[in-house]
Amino acid sequence: MKNLYKELWFQVMTAMVMGLIVGLVLSPFGLGVLSETVVEHVAPWIALPGNLFLAMIKMVVIPLVLSSIILGITSSEDINFLKRVSMRIFPYFVATTMAATAIGAGTALVIQPGNYIDSTLIADVMENSPEVDTPVVETVEEQHLTDRLIDLIPTNYIKSALNQDMLATVILALFIGMAMVAVAPDRMKPMFEFIGAVQDISMKIIEWAMKLAPIAVFALICNITMRVGVGAIVGMAAYMGAVVLGLLLLLFLYLFIVWALGRMSPLEFLKNIGSVQLLAFSTSSSAATIPLAMTTAEERLKVDGPIARFIIPLGATINMDGTALYQVCATVFLSQVYGVAMGPATLVAVIITTVGASIGTPSTPGVGIVILATILQGIGIPPSGIALIIGVDRILDMTRTTVNVSGDLTASVVMNRLLKNIEK
Numbered sequence: 480m481k482n483l484y485k486e487l488w489f490q491v492m493t494a495m496v497m498g499l500i501v502g503l504v505l506s507p508f509g510l511g512v513l514s515e516t517v518v519e520h521v522a523p524w525i526a527l528p529g530n531l532f533l534a535m536i537k538m539v540v541i542p543l544v545l546s547s548i549i550l551g552i553t554s555s556e557d558i559n560f561l562k563r564v565s566m567r568i569f570p571y572f573v574a575t576t577m578a579a580t581a582i583g584a585g586t587a588l589v590i591q592p593g594n595y596i597d598s599t600l601i602a603d604v605m606e607n608s609p610e611v612d613t614p615v616v617e618t619v620e621e622q623h624l625t626d627r628l629i630d631l632i633p634t635n636y637i638k639s640a641l642n643q644d645m646l647a648t649v650i651l652a653l654f655i656g657m658a659m660v661a662v663a664p665d666r667m668k669p670m671f672e673f674i675g676a677v678q679d680i681s682m683k684i685i686e687w688a689m690k691l692a693p694i695a696v697f698a699l700i701c702n703i704t705m706r707v708g709v710g711a712i713v714g715m716a717a718y719m720g721a722v723v724l725g726l727l728l729l730l731f732l733y734l735f736i737v738w739a740l741g742r743m744s745p746l747e748f749l750k751n752i753g754s755v756q757l758l759a760f761s762t763s764s765s766a767a768t769i770p771l772a773m774t775t776a777e778e779r780l781k782v783d784g785p786i787a788r789f790i791i792p793l794g795a796t797i798n799m800d801g802t803a804l805y806q807v808c809a810t811v812f813l814s815q816v817y818g819v820a821m822g823p824a825t826l827v828a829v830i831i832t833t834v835g836a837s838i839g840t841p842s843t844p845g846v847g848i849v850i851l852a853t854i855l856q857g858i859g860i861p862p863s864g865i866a867l868i869i870g871v872d873r874i875l876d877m878t879r880t881t882v883n884v885s886g887d888l889t890a891s892v893v894m895n896r897l898l899k900n901i902e903k
């Protein structure tokens with residue numbers, strides 16, 4: 480008990496509470512120590528340690544994911560390991576993402592958050608935001624499906640890496656890992672050592688960044704509290720409630736899966752993943768939580784090293800159930816707000832698009848909403864819809880990221896158990 484202050488979860492929790500309090504004191508929407516214009520100037524400085532922390536993580540996330548997945552695949556030195564994991568993990572990811580989207584659609588259809596929106600708020604948003612940037616819309620919509628499939632293979636990987644394209648990184652890592660296992664192991668020795676060193680270097684830099692974590696969390700939470708108006712939250716309460724309820728239901732589904740397929744007590748699971756969830760919540764970045772999630776899976780959840788090191792970075796990149804749930808929920812909500820009819824066929828199309836899109840969504844703050852713009856465009860919801868929900872997006876980003884990482888940890892526990900069963 481006396482070393483409580485040394486625990487990461489305690490530090491992050493304290494930083495969150497302090498960030499919230501200081502944010503409320505300074506915010507023009509709270510005690511109002513600072514005016515709205517002063518907040519505009521001060522906020523970037525307050526957020527600085529948080530953004531430095533995220534930038535440090537972003538700097539090494541590509542080498543970290545690349546090396547972790549390659550080492551995860553190769554450490555078993557067995558091509559069958561890869562076959563066994565892949566045959567299970569990809570269908571598992573797709574199935575849980577489908578379930579997430581169904582839950583998102585369900586909560587939005589039952590709660591009907593669109594009916595609780597004040598029409599003056601919509602008119603205001605329409606008037607004040609004629610131009611909402613939806614950069615990915617044309618590229619994704621105009622491409623033929625076959626081209627999109629071909630594009631999955633990163634033919635110009637350097638370019639993909641420069642664009643921080645995580646999916647391309649995962650795919651390249653899968654190929655390199657498989658090839659290394661297929662080639663005679665003694666020929667690969669220098670490669671193993673080199674890639675191991677790359678992983679060690681990335682982890683070291685992340686270890687330094689993690690020293691900043693509590694200050695970063697304080698900074699990020701204080702900044703958000705200062706900027707998000709209480710009015711915005713009240714006006715959007717039904718919508719936020721629908722998303723958060725959906726995410727909670729999904730979390731319960733994970734706990735059930737952990738118990739039924741992973742044979743682990745849900746309470747024990749929750750107790751062990753608390754720090755990872757808090758870090759995800761406060762940073763809104765699954766990528767930032769990869770190292771902590773990997774060590775948590777290995778050391779606390781007792782998942783085998785190769786499985787944890789393969790599934791956590793893979794899941795952080797392509798398995799975003801919380802994001803998928805949120806995207807469907809937001810789409811149904813906006814269709815209600817704008818009176819765009821959404822029949823079962825459209826809903827199914829939205830679900831399929833979302834499952835696909837969540838695979839390619841980068842694991843950094845605020846990207847889920849950009850991808851959402853593409854989905855909205857596809858079914859004829861005006862882009863100003865994004866403007867309506869963007870004000871409260873950071874809070875929902877925090878909650879969906881928490882669920883995203885919980886999903887990856889669930890997957891690692893389940894795969895650990897399933898693969899062990901097969902080996903017996």
Ligand code: ASP
Pocket residue numbers: 763764765766799802840841842843844845846847848876879880883
């Ligand atoms: N921030 C999320 C994540 O890192 C992605 C999103 O914006 O939904 O998992």
